[in-house]
Amino acid sequence: MLTVPGAGMQAHILLPDYRELPEEDRLQLCAHLLRLAPASRYLRFGIPTNDETIVRYSQSDHGSDPVICCAHIAGEVRAVAEVYMTSEGWPFSAELALSVEDDWQDAGLGTELMARALRTARSRHVSRLDMNYLPENHRMRRIAAKFGAHSTPRESGAGMITVYFEPLGPGYSPSFGSELRQ
Numbered sequence: 583m584l585t586v587p588g589a590g591m592q593a594h595i596l597l598p599d600y601r602e603l604p605e606e607d608r609l610q611l612c613a614h615l616l617r618l619a620p621a622s623r624y625l626r627f628g629i630p631t632n633d634e635t636i637v638r639y640s641q642s643d644h645g646s647d648p649v650i651c652c653a654h655i656a657g658e659v660r661a662v663a664e665v666y667m668t669s670e671g672w673p674f675s676a677e678l679a680l681s682v683e684d685d686w687q688d689a690g691l692g693t694e695l696m697a698r699a700l701r702t703a704r705s706r707h708v709s710r711l712d713m714n715y716l717p718e719n720h721r722m723r724r725i726a727a728k729f730g731a732h733s734t735p736r737e738s739g740a741g742m743i744t745v746y747f748e749p750l751g752p753g754y755s756p757s758f759g760s761e762l763r764q
């Protein structure tokens with residue numbers, strides 16, 4: 583059962599339901615991102631982000647074939663892993679972003695979605711999965727370390743750290759990333 587600090591009594595009666603978000607339900611991604619508090623939005627996007635920017639982001643194309651994995655709780659999308667393909671041919675690469683609504687953070691949703699994102703990437707033969715986050719993002723640093731992230735010497739824009747995972751490689755963590763957790 584999910585223990586959710588900040589979610590009060592709901593924590594003891596609600597279980598997350600993990601599903602892929604179909605394209606026709608992308609408005610739910612937008613609504614989820616809009617519910618992030620300013621500090622979480624800042625950590626998610628690396629810059630202060632207003633509603634208009636989030637709406638525009640949610641409506642944009644982002645290239646081919648994104649996979650959005652969600653945790654639904656009581657019918658609402660409360661946490662999301664967005665996997666965007668960044669190469670069209672082999673070797674395949676992709677980029678990952680995670681977001682968990684504030685009242686549901688620190689309950690393991692981000693870790694579970696990270697595992698699912700890695701499985702998704704592996705099933706699409708992605709050899710390199712990139713992720714950017716701010717240096718002060720302690721939760722993200724912890725999750726990245728748990729899943730064997732490799733650091734890169736370069737920083738992306740806005741002073742973000744870039745790490746990458748190898749879903750097909752020897753660094754793939756069977757304890758977190760395998761089908762055993764399904």
Ligand SMILES: CC(C)(COP(=O)(O)OP(=O)(O)OC[C@H]1O[C@@H](n2cnc3c(N)ncnc32)[C@H](O)[C@@H]1OP(=O)(O)O)[C@@H](O)C(=O)NCCC(=O)NCCS
Nearest residue numbers: 622625626680681682687688689690691692693720721724
């Ligand atoms: C980052 C984020 C996705 C993590 O999701 P989450 O569901 O809160 O994370 P989890 O509960 O699965 O794991 C958090 C881990 O960080 C650890 N942690 C929490 N606060 C910490 C701190 N101050 N210092 C170090 N570790 C910390 C937790 O103990 C846990 O590690 P554990 O599983 O080993 O105990 C979520 O907090 C979020 O959406 N933040 C805003 C958006 C964002 O930062 N996105 C990432 C960049 S794209």
